[in-house]
Structures are given as C-alpha cells and as structure tokens.
Amino acid sequence: MADKIHVQSNINGYDVDFLCESRQSLLEVLRDVLNLTGSKEGCNDGNCGACTVTMDGRIVESCCILGVEAEGKEIITIEGVASADSLHPVQQAFLEEAALQCGICTPGFIVSAKNLLEREPDADEERIRFWLAGNLCRCTGYDKIVRAVLKAGEVMRKG
C-alpha cells in the first residue's frame, strides 16, 4: 500500500481534510475518498469534461489534477452549485429546457457553464459553444444545452 499524504482544502465551502496517495487524481479523491460522486469519469485523460470542477474559480478537469494539488485550494464540485434552498439558474434552465438525456455529462456542463456565465452573463451562442467545446455530450447533440445556457444567462443578467 502506498503512503498517504494529508491534504487540507476547501470543498464546496467546507474545510476538508483528507488522506490520499500521491498517485491519486483529484477526481479519484472526490469520488472514492470523499464520496462526492457527482463528478464523473468519462475518459480520465482530459478529453470529455465529465469531471469538471472549479479550483480557485477556474474550471479544471479533476482527472488531470492530482489530489495533493488541492492543498490550500478552493474546490467547487457539482454538489456545491445549488444553494441550500434553490437550484442555480443554470441547473433550473437545464431542467426546463430538457438539456439532459442520460445526464452523465450534465455535472461537467453545469460547472463549466456556470463559470462562463459568472464571467460573461451575456455570452452568445458562439461563445457558449466555444466555451463548452471541452465537454462532450453524446446524447443531446448540444442544441438544448446551448439553449439552456442562453436562458440561464438571461436569468442571471436580470439578477
């Protein structure tokens, strides 16, 4: 058994201590150590975006980050997107616009899209397509996802 390293970070607003092996990715830590299974593994090499989380406000593919790199960082996963009493506008728009079919890509898309709209709530179709090009969806053909993000942007602009 490999030695474990003590890591302290802040995940979804909570200070979290965990032990991880140096070879474990952040995605493995989230899923297997912390039981935050909302982040998904679709490829484990940075090509599908299903594992997308934010680290200090930037989107990262958690399969390409080591667990130990979370030391001192703020991580937001899909489990941290909704508030205690309501869904985030992006989540709400995904529901209303039927922007998910199987839903396995959805956590990654929502984390990415939220990050985009927080910077650019008026992002247009092309900007959205460009920003989300790192997230693969095999079910929807992207049409309804793009519409949902446009709609969420509208809601967020109105505040």
Place this chain on the structure above:
Amino acid sequence: MNYESNIVLSENQYKVVGTRPVRHDGVDKVTGRALYGADIHMPQLIYGKILRSPHAHARILSINVDKLIDNPLIEAVVTCSDLPEMEPGQENASLKYLRDNVIASDKVLYKGQPVAAVAAKSSHDAEEALTLIEVEYEILNPVTTAYESIYENTTVIHEDLNTTETYASIRNPRNIASHIQHSIGDVYKGFEECDVTVEKEFHTKTVHQGYIEPHNATAFWNKDGRLTIWRSTQGPFEVRETTARILNIDVSSIKVVPLEIGGGFGGKFDPYGDPVAALLSKKSGKPVKIVMSRSEDLESTGPTPGSYIKIRIGANTDGRILAAEALLAYEAGAYPGSPVDSGALCIFAAYDIPNLEINGYDVVVNKPKTAAYRAPGATNAAFATETVIDEIAEKLNIDSLDLRIKNAAKEGTRRPDGPIHPKIGSLEVLKAMKEHHHFNTPINKPNEGRGIAIGYWMNGGGPASCTLQVNYDGTINLNEGSPDIGGTRTSVAMQAAEVLGLQAEDIFPSVLDTDAIGYTSGTGGSSVTFKTGRAAYDAALDLKRKLMSRAARIWDVDITLVAYQNGEFIAGIDHASNPEQHMTFRELAEQLEDTGGPITGSANTNGEGEGGAFAGCIVDAKVDPETGKVDITRFTIIQDVGKAIHPSYVEGQMQGGSVQGIGWAMNEEYIMDNKGHMMNSNLLDYRMPTSLDIPMIDTVIVEVPNPRHPYGVRGVGEVSIIMPPAAIANAIYQAVGIRLNNLPMNPETVMKGIWSSQE
C-alpha cells in the same frame, strides 16, 4: 431567421400527453446526486481489473498467475479455468463465444480481449498486479475488415464455423458466419426495363456508440448463493440471463440492480465485467467493482461494424425505380452477430421497388464483437442507397426529393423482408420536407451545397411490466423495469397520468431491480415509451377499474352506476349529466385504508404492435477546397414519431441521433494498424462532435399515429442517425462536385476526392 424552429405538426390534443413537464429524475441529475453504475460504494468493496490481450489474433499457450498467489495486496485472481465446466448438451458454440468474450479460453480474437482478472483493495494495486501475470501467446495473422476477411485474406478466425454454402466470387467463405437473402420480383428482368442504372461500392469504418459513461459492473456473490449485480445497463433482465448462462446458474439466483445509466445507444446490453466481477467476488467473499477505462471501452466493448456494400439501382425515364440489388458484408467482430440482418432489411425499405435482391453476410474479423448501435446496420445501408438515389435523380434530371416522393414506401408496400408496411408517415414526412423553410431557402455561396436523405427503421417492442400504487395523498408510485436513458420515466408516467386525469407531477416513477418488477425487455429498439408506456396505460386502466369498484362499495351502489371523469368519481342513475355522488381522486385515495385496504393497478404486456419510423433530413455543408474540411452550416430533421408524449425529449432523440450521424459521417472511425491494433482508443483521437462542430439541429415532429398504441406512439430513438452520412455526402457533391463512397468523409477523404476529380 424569420421562421419557426422545432415545430410540432400535431393531430390530437390530450391533457398531459404532448406537454413538456420537468422530468422526475431531473433535480437529482442536475445536482450530481443521481447514482450511476460507477458511483456505488459499499462496505468491504474491492476493485477488479482485467488483463487484456495485446494481440489481435493469437493462440493462448499458457497463463501463469503464480506470482500473485501469496501477494498480500491481491484478494482474488480469475482466469477462464474459473468458469464452470461446460456441460455436454449446452448449446456449445454460442455459449463458448459468450464465455470467451468475457474471458478467453484457447484463443484471443481481438486486441483487448480479457484473459485474466485480479481484485485488490485499490484499483491501482489491481492494475499493477496485472503486470505479474504471464501469458504466452502464439501470434496469428489478423484480419480486420469484412472486405479483406472474405475477398483478400485467407486467415480463418473460427475453426468451428461451418459455412456450408459456397459463393461465387467470395474467396474465403470460412469467415462468413451467416448469409441472409431477401428477394422480390425478378431483378434480372427489372434491370432490363431500366433506362438508367447506377452501381457503386461503399466502404465504411467501425464506429463506437461513444456513450460518456464507460462500462461498469459491481458484483457480490453472497454465501447463500445469491449473486447481486449493480450496474448501468440498458437491459437488466438480459444481463441477468446472459450472466446466468455464462456462470451456469439459475436466473433466479441473480438480482440485477440497474443504476442510472450514462448513455448506451445499444452498447449496454451485453455483459462484460459482470461475470468476471462475480467470480472475483465468489473467490474473495467481498463485493467487487470493475469500471472500464475509456481505452478498454473502445477496444473491448461492442462497436458497430465497418462494412462493404455493393449496390445497384435502376429506374426508367419516368422516375420510377424498377430494380435494385445489394450485397452487404458487415463486420461481426470476433464472434458472429453483426446487424447485417437489419441492414439488409432497411437498405431498400424506405422505397417501393418491384424487383429486388439483397444478400447480407455476417463476417467475423479480429475486432471486438460488435453490439447494437442506434438503428443497427441501417446507417451503413442508407449511406449507399441514398447517395445512389441522388445520382439517379441527377441522371434523370428529376429533383431528388420528387424522386423519393414518387417511389416512397407507404401503407401496403411490401417490405423487402416480407411484411407489408402498416400505416407509416412516409408521404407526410416527405411533404413536410418539401414545405420546410430550409428546403426552400436558396443557397448560393461558393463551395456550399445542400443534400437530403431519408431513412426507415422498424423499431422494436417487447414484454414490459408496470405497477401503480396509490398513496393516501392522491399521488401514485409507478414502478417499471425500463432503465431510463433519456427521460422515459416521465414519458411513461405521463401516459398513466393521462388515463387517470392526473398531472405528470402526481406520479412518482421508479425503475426497479429484477427481483422487484416483472420481466421487462431492455431499453432498446426505441421501445420504452411504446411498450412500457403501454404497460403503464394498461395498469392505469386496471387501477381505474379497481378504484371505481371501491367507490361503488363506499357509496353502496352498483359499479355500473359509477364513472370516472376529469379526475372525479361520480355516481348516479344518470351519472354523466346528473351525478348524485362526487369524490375526487384524492378523496378516494384518503379513504382506501379504511374501506378495504390499499389498491395497486398492474399490467404486463407483450409489447407487440410497434410502428415503423420514417424520417428525412436536410443538410447544408460548406467545403473548404484547400483543406478538405467540411462544416455543417444548417441541419433539419423531419421525423414521423406517431405521437410525441414529451416533445422536448422526442426532439432530443432526433437531435442526438442526428449529431451521432454527423460524427459518423465526418470524423469517427477505428484507425487500425497492420497488426490489428486500434491506434486511436481515446476521446481525443476518436473524435466525436463537440458543441463547436455543430449548428442548432432544427426538428420537425410529424405525427402520424401508430394505430396499435392508445396514443399513437411509434419509437423515436433510432431513425435519426440513419440519414446524415448520405445527406452530407449529397451536400458535398452539390458543393464541390465529388461523390464520396467511403466513410468517414474527413479532410483526407474529401481531398482525395477533389484531387482525383481533377486528374
């Protein structure tokens, strides 16, 4: 643009059916709470990893696991010798194929085929332990395409495949697993009467379903002999049955618990890790989880076949197609079972052709055993038919849509495989295409062209079960056995709600395990909203009858005096116009406990009566003649869905299938080296469409109700993938004047086409 997108051409109006409620499992799926196959955790869980063949074709001489025997990190090791002895009399060939595909015995037939497995406390330890297993192989020559396998190569893949027929022109019939033939009329005479004929050969590559969630299986073999399997699957009952066959145990000793599924498209019916995880669990006494990596998934699970198709179609100057013939050779992969049967069925099924002959060959090659993929076999076939039809229209100087309208199959046309088409929406779809804004907007930009294509898919049905339990607050728990891959909990619940005069939100649907619900065939063949929807409809009728009789008992009147209207039970001599008694659904529900006990409605159906799907697409493509890159600039799909229960999710199926078809057309392929190794088994190099590659996918829902479903539902999931490759090829021809016969139409193929046209 000044036109309405995503239109629904609707015939009937219902209260719930045809509306767009939020799906029941939606909140779980947007918050990351939904549990998919790989998300399961349980006490003592250990992890399995599979050692896979590094060769595409080899004999296994020995497997040595001695180095793992006393390794403290290792909990269990499994090879084919851990599978039960095959009993004489078990159908041996097909069972051996199934077993060898989960863990090979004497030969490996594709790179990535499992040969051994280990379980350890961590997946990393299990993975490292695989390097300690020693396997000796005698490497054999591989053959990786259907064309090579029967025309060029003499490698024999299965010694025991006894092909008795002999075929002119086929050099190596020993790799043909089966031959299927359909014929109508007299092709020879038919072609003699034609003024124009076009004959072409087509080659397409192996492509994968590409679901974003790799295969997974977690198994626990309890001390009482009961085996539980948790996984994401399209067919829990199919997994139960096949696993039972492989392990030679009773189906009743296996419980399959379907967790949420991250896409399947036909690829998640077959067991892969399940029997292996079960054996590892039996040996270790602990639950074992196996999750495939992406490259394992691409190299070892069933893709859909590459193919070779030769086709000839002829017509007279009036534009009547008089004769057609086709030869289809589809890669089965390592073991028999390509979808050449449905390819052969569909290749001319969209048309009414008086004389035809179709020969289909199921050809084994050294690639993973193919599995179903959305309208299996039909996309390859339509690529051939629909591009040749386009060429005939050009030669006859007739608009290609008019040629299709003139020759389309309709109610009463005999399908090439025998049955007569019942009511199908072919002419309605073609009319909607002709009237669509997209079709009527001229394009005149340089190097941009428009193509169309049509497609037919027969859809599927199958047995299904459903129960409805009334809650005291007037809501209903609906239980079904169909894994929900794209919103079917809701489309099934809506049908029960419609019968009962309730809202979709009053029904709480759940997908149960194989111990808890009656047999339900898998989520495939576009069947769930049709068959499980039918079961829910029937269960709702059953429930309604039982509730009416309870109301009669409460009111102490004869049941014939009770009716249920608009969510209310009423009674009286003349109950419709002058009810003496009223009770809402909820008021009755509240009393059930005290008036005779709870009530459940239930139904099982055999799921017959599916309606075939007919669709067309219109696509604009822009070709860069310098680089060969093709951009899809506008795309419209028009489909007869029978009745859209939840139009948003129907559109989603149409859009998703279209984009998979675009990926197949433009980029996707298994790139194989001469050793039979896949060179691009990752999602960077196996390049599926991203959001940036695709425009909005406009939809037109045409509704020609299926007379054999209470709301007219046809399947909607599959037909949309069939048309894009052909339509895009036709668009490329309009753009730059080259006809492409090979998929994918990537820049290399396009440039080769452009260069050879300049020679």
